[in-house]
Amino acid sequence: MSNPKGIMRLELLHSGKANDVYTTSDPRYLEIEASDRVSAGNGEKKSTIAGKGLANSRISSDIFKYLESYGIPTHYAGNGSTPSSMLVKKADMIELEVICRNKALGSFTKRYPCATNYVLSQPLVEYTYKNDNKDFPQYSDPPIDRKTIVALGIASELEVQFMDFITTRVNELMTDYYATRLQVQLVDFKIEFGRIPSSHGNIVICDEVSPDTCRLIDFSTGESFDKDRFRNSMDDPSMGYRTLLKRLTGEVI
Numbered sequence: 001m002s003n004p005k006g007i008m009r010l011e012l013l014h015s016g017k018a019n020d021v022y023t024t025s026d027p028r029y030l031e032i033e034a035s036d037r038v039s040a041g042n043g044e045k046k047s048t049i050a051g052k053g054l055a056n057s058r059i060s061s062d063i064f065k066y067l068e069s070y071g072i073p074t075h076y077a078g079n080g081s082t083p084s085s086m087l088v089k090k091a092d093m094i095e096l097e098v099i100c101r102n103k104a105l106g107s108f109t110k111r112y113p114c115a116t117n118y119v120l121s122q123p124l125v126e127y128t129y130k131n132d133n134k135d136f137p138q139y140s141d142p143p144i145d146r147k148t149i150v151a152l153g154i155a156s157e158l159e160v161q162f163m164d165f166i167t168t169r170v171n172e173l174m175t176d177y178y179a180t181r182l183q184v185q186l187v188d189f190k191i192e193f194g195r196i197p198s199s200h201g202n203i204v205i206c207d208e209v210s211p212d213t214c215r216l217i218d219f220s221t222g223e224s225f226d227k228d229r230f231r232n233s234m235d236d237p238s239m240g241y242r243t244l245l246k247r248l249t250g251e252v253i
């Protein structure tokens, strides 16, 4: 199997909660295959949603291309060798989840006494320390402040400033993308960053930017179009993915 650049997909390197990562015939690149697997609550609730992988991969790829067109560095390198995969630059992942919020929802409303859907006075960028080490379950993705990120050697002060800036800009760009192209409001999202070894350690956005990693509300009906449908056991968890794909490409799944 090879992608449009003629790079062959080789072995499965890592199987995550929703995505499978493959090595390729070019050591500078990997392929990410978006699966139909869905999980919530750090893997406690699991299932599959038919068509989710295709929808997420199409949306992620389109957003990465859109962000690149505005000068935002990402790991996106082209289509993968299947319809639900993309070719990406290999990166050393930074162990952080970077969250940007426009409105208060989810874990934020459990931490602070504020009303659900409260509109924040300005977009808020927060960090959590990504801990997938099963030996330390007590440290499950804790919020981490900028000084602690630097003190633990996770990223330098300049890198943190860069991630702050890029995340804020991505929020402006994705808010516009989702509103004008897909008629949904971007409530919040999570992104991850990595350093490209073959490019002097330059930082780029990695992983995915899809309805699995953000909250999206339909402008006309107020309905949730993201993973919250599954998280909160709402009717038809596939509805959001299907509707967004149809709005983006016209495809029906």
Ligand code: UDP
Pocket (backbone or CB within 6 Å): 097, 099, 105, 106, 107, 108, 188, 189, 190, 212, 213, 214, 215, 227
């Ligand atoms: N998010 C994510 N992966 C995580 C945690 C959060 O993609 O491991 C996304 C989530 O979908 C939402 C945003 O980040 O769009 C903020 O999530 P929150 O902190 O409210 O946590 P949640 O309530 O989703 O657990």
